[in-house]
Amino acid sequence: MSEWAFIALLFVISAMLPMVPIVGGRLLGPHKPNEQKNSTYECGVETVGDTWVQFKVQYYIFALVFLVFDIEVVFLYPWAVAYNQLPLFGVVAGIVFIVTLAEALLYAWQKGALEWL
Amino acid sequence: MADVLASLADIYTTIGNLLTRLFVDVLGASPELASGIIKFLGAGLLATSVLLILVFNIWFERKVMARIQDRIGPNRVGPWGIFQTVADLAKLFTKEIIIPDGADLVPFMIAPVISVMSVVLIWAVVPFAPTLIGTDLNIGALYFVAVSSLGVVSILLAGWSSNNKYALLGAFRGVAMLVSYEVPFVLALLVPVILSGSMRMGDIVRAQSIPFLVVMPVAALIFWIASVAEVGRQPFDVIEGESEIVSGYHIEYSGFAFAMFYAAEWAHGFTVCALMTVLFLGGWRGPGAEQIPTLGIVYFLGKTFLVYFFQVWTRAILPRMRIDHILSFSWKFLVPLSLVLLVLSVLADKLGQLYIPGYAVAGSFVDLLPRTALLLVVTLIVGGLAALWVAGLGRRERRRQEAALSVASIEGRAAQQAR
Numbered sequence: 294m295s296e297w298a299f300i301a302l303l304f305v306i307s308a309m310l311p312m313v314p315i316v317g318g319r320l321l322g323p324h325k326p327n328e329q330k331n332s333t334y335e336c337g338v339e340t341v342g343d344t345w346v347q348f349k350v351q352y353y354i355f356a357l358v359f360l361v362f363d364i365e366v367v368f369l370y371p372w373a374v375a376y377n378q379l380p381l382f383g384v385v386a387g388i389v390f391i392v393t394l395a396e397a398l399l400y401a402w403q404k405g406a407l408e409w410l
Numbered sequence: 411m412a413d414v415l416a417s418l419a420d421i422y423t424t425i426g427n428l429l430t431r432l433f434v435d436v437l438g439a440s441p442e443l444a445s446g447i448i449k450f451l452g453a454g455l456l457a458t459s460v461l462l463i464l465v466f467n468i469w470f471e472r473k474v475m476a477r478i479q480d481r482i483g484p485n486r487v488g489p490w491g492i493f494q495t496v497a498d499l500a501k502l503f504t505k506e507i508i509i510p511d512g513a514d515l516v517p518f519m520i521a522p523v524i525s526v527m528s529v530v531l532i533w534a535v536v537p538f539a540p541t542l543i544g545t546d547l548n549i550g551a552l553y554f555v556a557v558s559s560l561g562v563v564s565i566l567l568a569g570w571s572s573n574n575k576y577a578l579l580g581a582f583r584g585v586a587m588l589v590s591y592e593v594p595f596v597l598a599l600l601v602p603v604i605l606s607g608s609m610r611m612g613d614i615v616r617a618q619s620i621p622f623l624v625v626m627p628v629a630a631l632i633f634w635i636a637s638v639a640e641v642g643r644q645p646f647d648v649i650e651g652e653s654e655i656v657s658g659y660h661i662e663y664s665g666f667a668f669a670m671f672y673a674a675e676w677a678h679g680f681t682v683c684a685l686m687t688v689l690f691l692g693g694w695r696g697p698g699a700e701q702i703p704t705l706g707i708v709y710f711l712g713k714t715f716l717v718y719f720f721q722v723w724t725r726a727i728l729p730r731m732r733i734d735h736i737l738s739f740s741w742k743f744l745v746p747l748s749l750v751l752l753v754l755s756v757l758a759d760k761l762g763q764l765y766i767p768g769y770a771v772a773g774s775f776v777d778l779l780p781r782t783a784l785l786l787v788v789t790l791i792v793g794g795l796a797a798l799w800v801a802g803l804g805r806r807e808r809r810r811q812e813a814a815l816s817v818a819s820i821e822g823r824a825a826q827q828a829r
Binding site: 295296297298299300302303304306307308310311312314315317318319321322323324325326330331332333334335340344345346348349351352355356358359362363366367369370373374375376377378379381384385387388391392394395398402407409 | 445446449450452453454456457458502503504505506507508509510511512519522523526527530531533534544545546547551552570573574575576579582583585586590592593596597600603604607608609661662665666667669670673733734737738741742745746749752753756757760761763764771772
């Protein structure tokens with residue numbers, strides 16, 4: 294538990310460290326907003342329409358493939374820690390799991406989820 | 411005299427004991443309170459030194475880049491321009507923090523804070539010396555992966571809340587790239603965990619009588635490429651691509667809010683070098699470091715700066731890749747390669763453990779030699795085949811493009827058009 298106490302302390306301190314200069318900069322620096330300065334910077338051109346536009350579906354698909362992979366990889370960590378004590382059967386079971394993972398990658402690849410359209 | 415030498419040899423424990431004595435005996439605090447105060451001081455020291463070392467790192471990086479590009483680099487403020495960063499910080503401190511119209515104020519101001527936090531928190535599990543580590547968590551490896559992915563959240567928050575199309579585009583690209591490289595990063599990280607049989611960072615270092623870079627060079631390379639991409643440095647700097655999306659997600663930030671993003675990015679660059687050192691280069695290990703823990707930090711920082719120099723070198727000489735090339739490189743090359751490498755090396759290693767006499771999975775340099783030799787052969791075969799395959803792919807592609815541009819084909823096309 295005391296191990297995590299250090300991380301809790303570091304969490305608080307690491308949040309304070311950037312907050313103090315930002316607030317300090319806000320207090321020390323000038324603060325003179327005007328219409329031109331506060332307008333959205335798009336290389337000097339007036340911004341057209343809503344900012345939160347529709348985006349490429351490809352970003353979403355990559356995020357989805359990543360999600361599947363990352364969750365599956367997390368399951369490999371306990372196996373990796375126990376690896377030295379495992380019998381051959383346990384290692385082969387892990388390999389079967391990795392091959393399933395690879396098959397999912399191949400499936401996504403064949404389906405064209407990894408193509409940038 | 412011998413006592414003094416012994417206490418100097420392990421100066422971290424000595425200072426800790428002295429502080430405990432000061433708080434308990436002199437100031438009359440309870441031991442729990444004393445250890446709490448020491449933890450607090452340690453955390454504060456760690457967090458500030460992570461950010462303070464940046465003052466040197468930014469100068470180092472600018473100087474090295476300048477030399478590679480045949481320039482002089484900063485040379486006006488202080489000796490060799492070493493205080494240039496201090497001057498820059500002082501300037502940024504007095505700049506206005508502009509909040510653009512339509513920005514979502516709360517996420518807009520939280521994003522730089524999270525981006526610094528995600529980097530500083532990683533250092534909690536980095537072992538500097540045998541007796542100097544923030545906290546040796548039993549899930550250290552998983553902890554730093556979890557914490558460093560907080561950086562993705564800060565990029566998305568910043569891009570989304572800025573009310574700027576370039577920022578949003580930069581954030582989308584950034585998130586797509588960071589999550590794509592997280593997979594080879596995590597897969598390559600499995601290798602040190604398997605080889606040492608522990609996720610504790612201290613144990614991973616202690617298991618490296620032979621550095622894992624020698625045992626599994628290809629895994630180390632994959633980890634390094636993925637970590638450069640995680641930082642978003644050249645050749646993977648599409649997040650900020652100045653010439654395309656004018657700085658990406660932090661386009662609307664100014665003053666110290668911008669400086670915090672900048673600091674977090676630079677600190678992350680140094681942090682992945684430290685992780686590379688710990689996981690593959692043997693961390694604080696070096697001649698005499700076991701007996702004299704004080705030396706450990708010297709070896710650790712030396713190796714880290716060596717890796718950092720390589721990172722700056724890569725940054726200076728490689729052009730920016732296109733986003734689709736970057737993503738293909740991760741999903742179609744690094745991920746399959748690391749999966750194949752993982753399967754074959756685990757299988758070979760387990761069979762070695764069962765059937766090769768004198769095959770040890772832990773111990774001294776000599777004990778580990780059979781395992782190193784076997785895994786090195788497997789790694790080099792897999793890596794070599796992958797390299798040959800990629801080279802063949804490149805050659806075919808070049809032939810195809812050269813054929814399309816050759817005089818005969820151009821004349822042929824012209825004749826076809828004439829008909």
